Each structure stands twice: as C-alpha cells, then as structure tokens.
Amino acid sequence: MIIVGLTGGIGSGKTTVAKQFEELGIPVYIADVEAKNLMHKSKIIKRKLIQLFGDKAYVDNKLNKRFIADVIFNDKGYLQKMNEIVHPRVAKHFEKWVLKQDAPYVIKEVAILFENGGHKACDYVITVTAPKDLRIKRLLNRDNTTKDKIQAIMKNQWTDEEKIKYSDYVIDNIDLEVTKNQVINIHKDLLKII
Incomplete structure (x- = not known):
C-alpha cells in the first residue's frame, strides 16, 4: 500500500x-482526529496523561483540552511529553487501519x-x-x-x-x-x- x-x-x-x-x-486517515479519539478511549493514554498533567487533565471523563492547551502554552516541554505518549499509539492505530483499506x-x-x-x-x-x-x-x-x-x-x-x-x-x-x-x-x- x-x-x-x-x-x-x-x-x-x-x-x-x-x-x-x-x-x-x-x-484518508486524519491523525489529529484519531489522536483525540484515542485520548478519550485508551485507558493507557488516559492514565499516562493524568500522570503527566494531574487530575485536571480529564473532567467528567473527557479530555480537558483547554487546561492542557494552557499548560502546553506556558511550558513547551509538556507538548513533547504528551506527544511521546500519544504518537506511538496513533502510529500503531494507523498501521492497523491501512491493512483494512482497498485503494491504490x-x-x-x-x-x-x-x-x-x-x-x-x-x-x-x-x-x-x-x-x-x-x-x-x-x-x-x-x-x-x-x-x-x-x-x-x-x-x-x-x-x-x-x-x-x-x-x-x-x-x-x-x-x-x-x-x-x-x-x-x-x-x-x-x-x-x-
């Protein structure tokens, strides 16, 4: 493929x-959309993001995007750490998705x-x-x-x-x-x- x-x-x-x-x-695979889905569905990602950002990372079991964006805006190190948590799982999800596709x-x-x-x-x-x-x-x-x-x-x-x-x-x-x-x-x- x-x-x-x-x-x-x-x-x-x-x-x-x-x-x-x-x-x-x-x-078409939209990585940002899939990353957001995984941040809501994956227990592993959720647990690691809470470890990274604290209990405010999720509110009512939903990703607290505004809080995380503010933290990242003030400290770029958090962005890299979050990417290290999320990106490898998105890459694996993409690999599985590709196998299901039938297109040139x-x-x-x-x-x-x-x-x-x-x-x-x-x-x-x-x-x-x-x-x-x-x-x-x-x-x-x-x-x-x-x-x-x-x-x-x-x-x-x-x-x-x-x-x-x-x-x-x-x-x-x-x-x-x-x-x-x-x-x-x-x-x-x-x-x-x-």
Missing part, C-alpha cells in the same frame, strides 16, 4: 484538501508530519501552504482562539519553506477551485506512478 503523507501548517487547509482526496475515492494509495494527514519524523514512513509527501495572514484569519474565524495562541502553535511547526524542501508535491491553498485542480492533478500523477 502506497502511503501519502499530507501536511501543512495550522490553518493551511489540510482538512479541505483531505476531503477532496476522499471525494476521489481515496481513504491512502492519505495520512498529519499536522506535524516532519516535526515528528513521520515523513520517513511515507512514500510521498504533499504539503499544503497558504500565506500566514490568511491562515491566521481562517483560524480566528474557525476557532475560539487568539492571535497569540495561533502564533505560538506556528512557532512549534516547521515553516512552509522547510516542509517544501522535503515534499514531493505542494498545494497552494488560496482559491478553492485552484486547490481542487491541484488535488486532481496530484491524484492522476500518483495513479500513474502506482
């Missing part, structure tokens, strides 16, 4: 691009694909880009957040330039119709390669 990594900075439009691949019949290739959408070394397990990588000001605008409209929090997240991610160096394809996600055409062209190219 060919694994195509899909990444891009926060607000670049990875989810939009992922949906466009799904519309072409390609299975699959898309694995990961926000920090390069930052966590996940690109090494991909056959090809697509990076989604968009101007920083547009990304911030999208996030302010989409999420209940602040510009400071967005910029703090951006600082923890590789720049577009760094990601592009290691990418096989780049999608500039500014105009939806243009983006869709780029997705179709990449899809056709991948089918030729496979």
Whole structure:
C-alpha cells in the first residue's frame, strides 16, 4: 500500500484538501482526529496523561483540552511529553487501519508530519501552504482562539519553506477551485506512478 503523507501548517487547509482526496475515492486517515479519539478511549493514554498533567487533565471523563492547551502554552516541554505518549499509539492505530483499506494509495494527514519524523514512513509527501495572514484569519474565524495562541502553535511547526524542501508535491491553498485542480492533478500523477 502506497502511503501519502499530507501536511501543512495550522490553518493551511489540510482538512479541505483531505476531503477532496476522499471525494476521489481515496481513504484518508486524519491523525489529529484519531489522536483525540484515542485520548478519550485508551485507558493507557488516559492514565499516562493524568500522570503527566494531574487530575485536571480529564473532567467528567473527557479530555480537558483547554487546561492542557494552557499548560502546553506556558511550558513547551509538556507538548513533547504528551506527544511521546500519544504518537506511538496513533502510529500503531494507523498501521492497523491501512491493512483494512482497498485503494491504490491512502492519505495520512498529519499536522506535524516532519516535526515528528513521520515523513520517513511515507512514500510521498504533499504539503499544503497558504500565506500566514490568511491562515491566521481562517483560524480566528474557525476557532475560539487568539492571535497569540495561533502564533505560538506556528512557532512549534516547521515553516512552509522547510516542509517544501522535503515534499514531493505542494498545494497552494488560496482559491478553492485552484486547490481542487491541484488535488486532481496530484491524484492522476500518483495513479500513474502506482
């Protein structure tokens, strides 16, 4: 099975691009969604996160995202420790998911694909880009957040330039119709390669 990594900075439009691949019949694994599911379902992850963050990590048996985000915002060491707990389990979950797929290739959408070394397990990588000001605008409209929090997240991610160096394809996600055409062209190219 060919694994195509899909990444891009926060607000670049990875989810939009992922949906466009799904519309072409390609299975898509959204790592952030699966990580959140595992943080709710996995007793092991839950226990380790409570050990890391304390009893406030979960409220009414649900992940206390706001509390954890505030802790991480004030101490980046917690982010790395949390990733060390969650990422290996997401990787195993992905491996099982791939075995169930019947398609020429699959898309694995990961926000920090390069930052966590996940690109090494991909056959090809697509990076989604968009101007920083547009990304911030999208996030302010989409999420209940602040510009400071967005910029703090951006600082923890590789720049577009760094990601592009290691990418096989780049999608500039500014105009939806243009983006869709780029997705179709990449899809056709991948089918030729496979």
